Amino acid sequence: MQFMIAPSARLRPSPFFDATVAEGMKALTTYNHMLMPTSFGRPEEEYWRLIRDVSMWDVACERQVELRGPDAAELAQILTVRDLTKFSIGQGKYAPICNHAGILINDPIVMKIAQDRYWYSIADSNIWFWAGAIAAERSLKVEISEPDVSPLAVQGPKAEALVASLCGDWVRELKYFWFRETTLAGIPLVVARSGWSKQGGFELYLLDGAQGTKLWNIVREAGKPWNIGPGAPNLSERIESGLLSFGGDTDANTNPFEVRLGKYVDLGLPNKVVGIEALRRIQKEGPRRHQLGVLLEGSEPVAPQHQFKWHAISSGGRRLGDLTNCVWSYRLKRNIGFALISTDAKPGQAVEVSMGGKAVAGTLAELPFA
Amino acid sequence: MQFMIAPSARLRPSPFFDATVAEGMKALTTYNHMLMPTSFGRPEEEYWRLIRDVSMWDVACERQVELRGPDAAELAQILTVRDLTKFSIGQGKYAPICNHAGILINDPIVMKIAQDRYWYSIADSNIWFWAGAIAAERSLKVEISEPDVSPLAVQGPKAEALVASLCGDWVRELKYFWFRETTLAGIPLVVARSGWSKQGGFELYLLDGAQGTKLWNIVREAGKPWNIGPGAPNLSERIESGLLSFGGDTDANTNPFEVRLGKYVDLGLPNKVVGIEALRRIQKEGPRRHQLGVLLEGSEPVAPQHQFKWHAISSGGRRLGDLTNCVWSYRLKRNIGFALISTDAKPGQAVEVSMGGKAVAGTLAELPFA
DSSP, rough: OOEEHHHOTTTTTOTTTTHHHHHTEEEEEEEEEEEEEEEEEHHHHHHHHHHSOOEEOOOTTTTTTEEESSHHHHHHHHHSSSSSSSOOTTOEOOEEEEESOOOEEEEEEEEEETTTTEEEOOOOSHHHHHHHHHHHHHHHOOOOEOOSSSSEEESTHHHHHHHHHOOOOOGGOTTTTTEEEEEEEEEEEEEOOOOOOOSSSEEEEEEEEEGHHHHHHHHHHTTTGGTTTOOOOHHHHHTTTTTTOOOTTTTTTOOGGTTTTEEEEOOTTTTTTTHHHHHHHHHHHHSSSSEEEEEEOSSOOOOOOGGGGGEEETTTTTEEEEEEOOOOEEETEEEEEEEEEEEOOOOOOOOEEEEEEEEEEEEEOSSSSS | OOOOOOTTOOOOOOOOHHHHHHTTOOEEEEEEEEEEEESSSHHHHHHEEEEESOOEEEEEEEEEEEEEEETHHHHHHHHHOOOOOOOTTOOOOOOOOOTTTTOOOOOOOEEEETTTTTEEEEOOOOOHHHHHHHHHHHOOOEEEESSOOOOEEESSSTTHHHHHHHHHHHGGGGTTEEEEEEETTTEEEEEEOOSSSOOOOEEEESSGGGGHHHHHHHHHTTGGGGTTTOOOOOOHHHHHOOOOOOOTSSSSSSGGGGGGGGGGGTTTTTTTSHHHHHHHHHHHHOOOOOEEEEEOOSOOOOOGGGGSSSSEETTEEEEEEEEEEOOEEETTTTTEEEEEEETTTTOOOOOEEEETTEEEEEEOSSOOOO
């Protein structure tokens, strides 16, 4: 069951779109109203390339919400429940955003570009509107915009050697989520050690949308000695590695404690931080759900139509929670997924997943998967 | 150039998804993080069915932002630049939402369900976050949620006869955007005279997501005498008719005056209404852009890859604005679109559109097209 995406100007192509089409892009998704390639037609090859070599991904849809002006630092802190007191220019931090009720509404990386300039590099929800509403209602002096910035991810164990060959050995010293501005063949870039995999790598933030094909081709050519090829954020790898997908693994009632983000919540922050008072209450009451892994029985990959939906998890006839994603693990050779599930449910417990009208047996597991 | 949509739980199927798959749905788009069918593989037949008979559309992605509580009416007015003073239970109004700078951020229908309960039936942008931020920052007593409400559109000149046969002759008396709650074969519905076409019709707001296939099949079966078939919001018809697509025909700087929505802006509203002060300033300064039609030369339908992007419009080498959409008109037998263009540009003027590296000749026109 496969469907074509219909063209619409509501859904923008990225600066790397023409290059990914030339590479034979076959499937895509939409993310922040932008098209994001998801496959070039050889899913298993794309997976092992990420695990063993180096893969390049058009993740321009990771848009930046720029905060700029005298109150930019103030707004940056008001928006996230993570403490930004110790924060250097050139540094990035994983910085969950919650609403006033403590519900997670995005899980971006915040980057400090200058004293008066921050980028929230966002997951798939509209933080321009959110930040704009908070800033205007509090009369903060800050401009909020979407700059011409489009990340290209280079991920895998050989990413460092490749990016060092392109940009210089200084990239080897970059700490995780730190970044530096540079140019490559005249193309303005921010190079960050970052990326939505646990295989290591970098994101090259293209600062001129007109040069997408040029940047793609430079990286593609330079990567040949390391067996580079096109890929995309990889569902098998991200689930094996325990990486969260905001909006995929969360619902309209998910707080950070439920999805293993408690360590990024600084409850001592002042009350001006949106959501922090609610999170103190939630933490005191104790979470009702938590996130675990699920290992499913069966030796056939899960059908694509089941991947659009959550699926009820139960045990002994009692509903415990939901399977929020499910994918074939090339490493574990079985279907795996995440459960957002009652805190009564524990790793090792046998469960049943209701999928497409059938009951599939499974076992709960700690995250990340081994 | 066609691409598959990759499955993801970030993008939810609608309650009518299984029914549209059974009908042979071929292409879809995403809208409010939901899948919306766009074609069943016979585009010209789908167009003429809407113009001559009756077409049924899964528009569940038109989600509702529910405001409920003692301050619901207050928030409903704060959110829109249209005056809601005279507003009856059972009535709907087209009600543009602007940010504090007067920029259009959605163009929903607001429906008054009860004295303390409103639905904003939204276009494709996140108004839950927006409304939630405004309500919390102003300490309003109102709950904001996404209820289990999924519209099914029935559009075309024979829609009234069909919906009257299903629900009763009272639907013939419904005024435009007015609605009433009812049941159909036990299925709870809100029936509204509404829909994103100029061919007339209704939207059946399904109030129980578990009964999507049942409702689809009842309408499908009852519509046979009127030659019903599956369809979707039709790009040819909507552009011929001059209907706006928020996010497709607007950018991050578009105010309502630029896109023919000035008549829905009530500048006398109090300053608590978000954006109203900015709109007074904008109106005084005079708009810089306006929206016109464009008739293009050529006898071949525009290629799909050009429909993801805006295209520069110029005249005598001077950039005037953008073509925001372009589609083959079955009625006019040529490609047509909308221009968001300098107010210096006038209907009747000859222009050039830069599309895929080529210059296409065109003529500006009044909207709607004849």
